[in-house]
Amino acid sequence: MFEQKPYAPSCDKNTDPILEVLKLYLPEQKSLLEFGAGTGQHAIAMAPHFPNIVWTISDREENHKGIQLWLQDFPRVNLRGPLSFDIDRDTFPEGHFDTVFTANTLHILSWEQNLKLYSLLGESLPNESLFLVYGAFNYNGNFTSESNQRFEQWLKNRDPKSGIRDFESVSSELFKVGFDLIRDHEMPANNRLLVFKKCR
Protein backbone atom coordinates (compact mmCIF):
# COMPACT_ATOMS: atom_id res chain seq x y z
CA MET A 1 0.00 0.00 0.00
CA PHE A 2 1.20 3.52 -0.80
CA GLU A 3 2.38 5.27 2.35
CA GLN A 4 2.62 9.03 2.64
CA LYS A 5 5.74 10.57 4.09
CA PRO A 6 5.16 12.79 7.13
CA TYR A 7 5.87 16.41 6.24
CA ALA A 8 6.99 19.21 8.57
CA PRO A 9 6.48 22.56 6.75
CA SER A 10 8.72 24.34 9.27
CA CYS A 11 11.70 22.30 8.01
CA ASP A 12 11.28 23.79 4.54
CA LYS A 13 11.46 27.27 6.06
CA ASN A 14 14.32 26.83 8.48
CA THR A 15 16.62 24.38 6.70
CA ASP A 16 18.53 26.99 4.66
CA PRO A 17 19.26 29.38 7.57
CA ILE A 18 20.31 26.44 9.77
CA LEU A 19 22.48 25.05 7.00
CA GLU A 20 24.31 28.37 6.60
CA VAL A 21 25.28 28.29 10.29
CA LEU A 22 26.22 24.62 10.30
CA LYS A 23 28.58 25.30 7.39
CA LEU A 24 30.61 27.46 9.80
CA TYR A 25 31.17 24.59 12.22
CA LEU A 26 31.00 21.25 10.42
CA PRO A 27 33.77 21.26 7.79
CA GLU A 28 36.22 19.51 10.14
CA GLN A 29 33.72 17.25 11.89
CA LYS A 30 33.42 13.55 11.10
CA SER A 31 30.49 12.01 12.89
CA LEU A 32 27.24 13.75 13.80
CA LEU A 33 24.32 12.44 15.84
CA GLU A 34 20.99 14.19 15.30
CA PHE A 35 18.73 14.03 18.36
CA GLY A 36 14.93 14.19 17.92
CA ALA A 37 15.13 14.24 14.13
CA GLY A 38 11.33 14.18 13.66
CA THR A 39 10.58 13.47 10.00
CA GLY A 40 14.29 13.37 9.08
CA GLN A 41 13.86 16.24 6.62
CA HIS A 42 16.73 18.28 8.08
CA ALA A 43 19.11 15.34 7.77
CA ILE A 44 18.06 14.57 4.21
CA ALA A 45 18.41 18.19 3.10
CA MET A 46 21.66 18.93 4.93
CA ALA A 47 23.74 15.75 4.90
CA PRO A 48 24.73 16.09 1.20
CA HIS A 49 26.41 19.42 2.06
CA PHE A 50 28.78 17.65 4.46
CA PRO A 51 30.39 14.71 2.66
CA ASN A 52 33.05 14.70 5.40
CA ILE A 53 30.43 13.68 7.96
CA VAL A 54 28.58 10.48 8.73
CA TRP A 55 25.21 11.84 9.91
CA THR A 56 23.25 9.50 12.18
CA ILE A 57 19.55 10.17 12.62
CA SER A 58 17.92 9.36 15.96
CA ASP A 59 14.48 9.76 17.49
CA ARG A 60 11.86 7.81 19.36
CA GLU A 61 10.79 4.66 17.56
CA GLU A 62 7.35 6.02 16.71
CA ASN A 63 9.03 8.36 14.19
CA HIS A 64 11.21 5.76 12.51
CA LYS A 65 8.71 4.64 9.88
CA GLY A 66 8.31 8.20 8.60
CA ILE A 67 12.07 8.74 8.52
CA GLN A 68 12.50 5.50 6.59
CA LEU A 69 9.93 6.62 4.03
CA TRP A 70 11.95 9.80 3.47
CA LEU A 71 15.17 7.81 3.19
CA GLN A 72 13.61 5.47 0.64
CA ASP A 73 12.76 8.43 -1.60
CA PHE A 74 15.96 10.39 -0.90
CA PRO A 75 18.79 7.99 -0.11
CA ARG A 76 21.98 9.69 1.06
CA VAL A 77 25.35 7.93 1.16
CA ASN A 78 26.40 9.58 4.43
CA LEU A 79 23.16 9.08 6.37
CA ARG A 80 22.77 6.34 8.99
CA GLY A 81 19.86 5.30 11.18
CA PRO A 82 17.30 5.96 12.34
CA LEU A 83 18.53 4.85 15.76
CA SER A 84 16.24 4.71 18.75
CA PHE A 85 17.17 7.40 21.24
CA ASP A 86 14.36 8.17 23.66
CA ILE A 87 15.77 10.16 26.54
CA ASP A 88 13.47 8.30 28.97
CA ARG A 89 14.36 4.81 27.84
CA ASP A 90 17.55 4.50 25.88
CA THR A 91 21.21 4.83 26.68
CA PHE A 92 23.29 7.17 24.53
CA PRO A 93 23.70 5.59 21.06
CA GLU A 94 26.87 3.60 20.60
CA GLY A 95 29.49 5.11 18.37
CA HIS A 96 32.08 7.85 18.33
CA PHE A 97 30.30 11.15 17.74
CA ASP A 98 32.14 14.48 17.59
CA THR A 99 28.95 16.52 17.00
CA VAL A 100 25.36 16.44 18.22
CA PHE A 101 22.75 18.54 16.43
CA THR A 102 19.17 19.02 17.52
CA ALA A 103 16.34 21.29 16.35
CA ASN A 104 13.17 22.24 18.17
CA THR A 105 13.49 19.63 20.88
CA LEU A 106 14.53 21.36 24.13
CA HIS A 107 11.15 23.10 24.45
CA ILE A 108 9.35 19.79 23.80
CA LEU A 109 11.30 17.90 26.47
CA SER A 110 10.53 18.55 30.14
CA TRP A 111 13.28 20.31 32.10
CA GLU A 112 14.15 16.97 33.77
CA GLN A 113 14.55 15.41 30.32
CA ASN A 114 16.72 18.37 29.28
CA LEU A 115 18.99 17.74 32.25
CA LYS A 116 19.20 14.05 31.42
CA LEU A 117 20.14 14.87 27.82
CA TYR A 118 22.88 17.29 28.98
CA SER A 119 24.22 14.73 31.43
CA LEU A 120 24.39 12.04 28.71
CA LEU A 121 26.14 14.48 26.36
CA GLY A 122 28.69 15.30 29.07
CA GLU A 123 29.36 11.61 29.77
CA SER A 124 29.36 10.40 26.17
CA LEU A 125 31.07 13.02 24.00
CA PRO A 126 34.84 13.45 23.86
CA ASN A 127 36.52 16.81 24.44
CA GLU A 128 36.33 19.23 21.51
CA SER A 129 32.92 17.85 20.50
CA LEU A 130 30.24 20.30 19.38
CA PHE A 131 26.62 20.51 20.51
CA LEU A 132 24.48 22.64 18.17
CA VAL A 133 20.95 23.50 19.25
CA TYR A 134 18.34 25.28 17.14
CA GLY A 135 15.09 26.61 18.58
CA ALA A 136 13.35 29.33 20.56
CA PHE A 137 14.90 30.55 23.81
CA ASN A 138 14.02 33.07 26.50
CA TYR A 139 16.56 35.59 27.81
CA ASN A 140 16.58 36.76 31.45
CA GLY A 141 13.21 35.06 31.87
CA ASN A 142 11.62 37.08 29.05
CA PHE A 143 10.12 36.05 25.74
CA THR A 144 11.90 37.60 22.78
CA SER A 145 8.64 38.10 20.85
CA GLU A 146 4.88 37.91 21.13
CA SER A 147 4.88 34.97 18.76
CA ASN A 148 7.17 33.05 21.14
CA GLN A 149 4.84 33.90 24.01
CA ARG A 150 1.91 32.46 22.03
CA PHE A 151 4.05 29.45 21.17
CA GLU A 152 4.70 28.89 24.90
CA GLN A 153 0.95 28.85 25.56
CA TRP A 154 0.46 26.32 22.78
CA LEU A 155 3.24 24.15 24.22
CA LYS A 156 1.83 24.30 27.75
CA ASN A 157 -1.69 23.43 26.57
CA ARG A 158 -0.25 20.38 24.88
CA ASP A 159 2.03 19.36 27.75
CA PRO A 160 2.52 21.48 30.88
CA LYS A 161 6.07 20.14 31.26
CA SER A 162 7.09 21.52 27.87
CA GLY A 163 8.15 25.12 27.50
CA ILE A 164 10.63 27.51 25.96
CA ARG A 165 13.90 27.17 27.87
CA ASP A 166 15.96 29.97 29.36
CA PHE A 167 19.18 30.59 27.48
CA GLU A 168 20.96 31.22 30.79
CA SER A 169 19.76 27.97 32.42
CA VAL A 170 20.60 25.86 29.38
CA SER A 171 24.07 27.42 29.13
CA SER A 172 24.83 27.06 32.85
CA GLU A 173 23.65 23.43 33.01
CA LEU A 174 25.70 22.56 29.95
CA PHE A 175 28.70 24.33 31.50
CA LYS A 176 28.39 22.01 34.53
CA VAL A 177 28.80 18.98 32.27
CA GLY A 178 31.79 20.39 30.40
CA PHE A 179 30.39 22.54 27.56
CA ASP A 180 31.31 26.17 26.94
CA LEU A 181 29.07 28.39 24.84
CA ILE A 182 30.98 29.32 21.68
CA ARG A 183 28.36 31.41 19.93
CA ASP A 184 24.69 32.36 20.07
CA HIS A 185 23.42 32.93 16.51
CA GLU A 186 20.30 34.98 15.90
CA MET A 187 18.04 33.13 13.45
CA PRO A 188 14.88 34.07 11.51
CA ALA A 189 11.47 34.01 13.20
CA ASN A 190 12.82 34.68 16.71
CA ASN A 191 14.85 31.51 16.89
CA ARG A 192 18.47 30.99 17.93
CA LEU A 193 21.20 28.53 17.09
CA LEU A 194 23.44 27.93 20.11
CA VAL A 195 26.86 26.39 19.64
CA PHE A 196 28.55 24.65 22.57
CA LYS A 197 31.96 22.98 22.69
CA LYS A 198 33.04 20.28 25.15
CA CYS A 199 36.07 21.80 26.80
CA ARG A 200 36.46 19.79 30.03
Ligand SMILES: C[S@@+](CC[C@H](N)C(=O)[O-])C[C@H]1O[C@@H](n2cnc3c(N)ncnc32)[C@H](O)[C@@H]1O
Ligand atom coordinates in the same frame (compact mmCIF):
# COMPACT_ATOMS: atom_id res chain seq x y z
C1 LIG B 1 9.05 19.52 17.47
S1 LIG B 1 9.75 17.99 17.03
C2 LIG B 1 11.22 18.50 16.19
C3 LIG B 1 11.57 17.57 15.07
C4 LIG B 1 12.69 18.05 14.15
N1 LIG B 1 13.95 18.13 14.85
C5 LIG B 1 12.33 19.39 13.51
O1 LIG B 1 12.96 20.39 13.80
O2 LIG B 1 11.39 19.39 12.71
C6 LIG B 1 10.35 17.37 18.58
C7 LIG B 1 11.05 16.04 18.50
O3 LIG B 1 11.45 15.65 19.82
C8 LIG B 1 11.30 14.26 19.93
N2 LIG B 1 11.15 13.85 21.32
C9 LIG B 1 10.12 14.09 22.15
N3 LIG B 1 10.31 13.47 23.32
C10 LIG B 1 11.49 12.81 23.23
C11 LIG B 1 12.20 11.95 24.10
N4 LIG B 1 11.72 11.63 25.30
N5 LIG B 1 13.39 11.46 23.69
C12 LIG B 1 13.87 11.77 22.45
N6 LIG B 1 13.23 12.58 21.58
C13 LIG B 1 12.04 13.07 21.96
C14 LIG B 1 10.04 13.95 19.13
O4 LIG B 1 9.95 12.61 18.77
C15 LIG B 1 10.18 14.91 17.96
O5 LIG B 1 10.83 14.32 16.87
